[in-house]
Amino acid sequence: MKKIIFDSPQCAKIRECEAPSCKADEVLLRMERIGVCGTDIQVFMGRNRYMRFPVTPFHEGVARVAETGSGVDHVKAGDRVTIRPIINCGRCYACERGHENACEDFNCLGVQSDGLGAELFSIDKRFVYPIAEECSPDEAVLIEPFAVGVHAAVRGKAEGRRVLVAGAGTIGNFTAQACMLLGAESVCICDLSEDKVEMAKRSGISVCLNSSGRTLTEVAQEAFGTFPDVIIDCVGAKAVLPQILELAGKTTDIVIVGNYSEPVLIDVATIQRNELNVYGNITYTEKDFLKAAELITAGKVYTQGFISARFSFDQAQEMMDFAVANRGVNMKVVMDFG
Ligand SMILES: [Zn+2]
Ligand SMILES: [Zn+2]
Numbered sequence: 001m002k003k004i005i006f007d008s009p010q011c012a013k014i015r016e017c018e019a020p021s022c023k024a025d026e027v028l029l030r031m032e033r034i035g036v037c038g039t040d041i042q043v044f045m046g047r048n049r050y051m052r053f054p055v056t057p058f059h060e061g062v063a064r065v066a067e068t069g070s071g072v073d074h075v076k077a078g079d080r081v082t083i084r085p086i087i088n089c090g091r092c093y094a095c096e097r098g099h100e101n102a103c104e105d106f107n108c109l110g111v112q113s114d115g116l117g118a119e120l121f122s123i124d125k126r127f128v129y130p131i132a133e134e135c136s137p138d139e140a141v142l143i144e145p146f147a148v149g150v151h152a153a154v155r156g157k158a159e160g161r162r163v164l165v166a167g168a169g170t171i172g173n174f175t176a177q178a179c180m181l182l183g184a185e186s187v188c189i190c191d192l193s194e195d196k197v198e199m200a201k202r203s204g205i206s207v208c209l210n211s212s213g214r215t216l217t218e219v220a221q222e223a224f225g226t227f228p229d230v231i232i233d234c235v236g237a238k239a240v241l242p243q244i245l246e247l248a249g250k251t252t253d254i255v256i257v258g259n260y261s262e263p264v265l266i267d268v269a270t271i272q273r274n275e276l277n278v279y280g281n282i283t284y285t286e287k288d289f290l291k292a293a294e295l296i297t298a299g300k301v302y303t304q305g306f307i308s309a310r311f312s313f314d315q316a317q318e319m320m321d322f323a324v325a326n327r328g329v330n331m332k333v334v335m336d337f338g
Helices: 038-045 143-155 170-181 194-202 216-224 240-247 268-273 286-297 313-325
Strands: 002-008 011-016 026-036 060-068 080-083 120-124 128-130 162-166 186-191 207-210 230-233 253-256 277-280 307-312 332-336
Touching: 002 313, 011 313, 026 080, 026 313, 038 313, 060 120, 060 143, 080 143, 128 286, 143 170, 143 286, 162 170, 162 216, 162 240, 170 186, 170 194, 170 230, 170 286, 186 194, 186 216, 194 207, 207 216, 216 240, 230 240, 240 253, 240 268, 307 313, 313 332
Parallel strands: 162 186, 162 230, 186 207, 230 253, 253 277, 307 332
Antiparallel strands: 002 011, 026 060, 026 120, 026 332, 060 080, 080 128
16 A cells, blocks of 8 residues: 655655554544645644654545454444544543543644555544545545634633634634534634635624734724633734733633744733633544534534645645645645545
């Protein structure tokens, strides 16, 4: 079988290698679709702080079961499945308390260990979930990124509250949709890119605003006439966090979803004086993942037009070059294994 290997910055190779075996309690998968996300772009560029070359990339995937090991009874050969790619230890402080996404031995496929960019992939049964046949691979591949949105909405306690989501890329859009589906009173999303604002409007998000040339405080004023109850940062850029603290009212909940790659200078007194609650946010728990699978397969999530480009397995290099070149405007690039 063949697998994709990133072995130096911006270099994707395809190598012939031995097919993985399928041991007890494991499922052997034949990959159908993978999605490319910001993390994969970071890995491709060699800029992710948790990775090491060479690595087989990708963590968002849909597959058919090729074979099951003994002790596997929730799926059988031929089933369409999705993969929860955060491999946790199950024994550490965080895992024992239901925060498996904050596992001390955090291992995301395609970053800390080899990922789904292979024709065949073998994995422990705990991370494999059957998907209804009616759910297409193009929809099912969005379950993983949607789970990030579900977790952010849960962290921000969005239900019944006014939520501002900064950043309308795939994760921002999905976070805003998740907040609405989980019962937020109103949701405003903003971005500097008009394309992403338009996409947010098509997705049915209550208030979609272009934030170029103005502050988040001005955006929130237009949306709510005041400050929001919850602010979810899906940008992760140096200029954003100080603006969020500036905008926050008393006791606002702030959830940090965007990946900050460098330290940011903030006025901590703003957090202290206003009793702000700043929450970290990393991926999702299994519960969030199952909720995302339920909402996507039930057709409750707007997914049309999210896939902006499609490549085949042998086009790994072209696909990654495209994803890098179009990261500002692009929603989701996928690989179709054919
Ligand atoms: Zn992802
Ligand atoms: Zn753990």
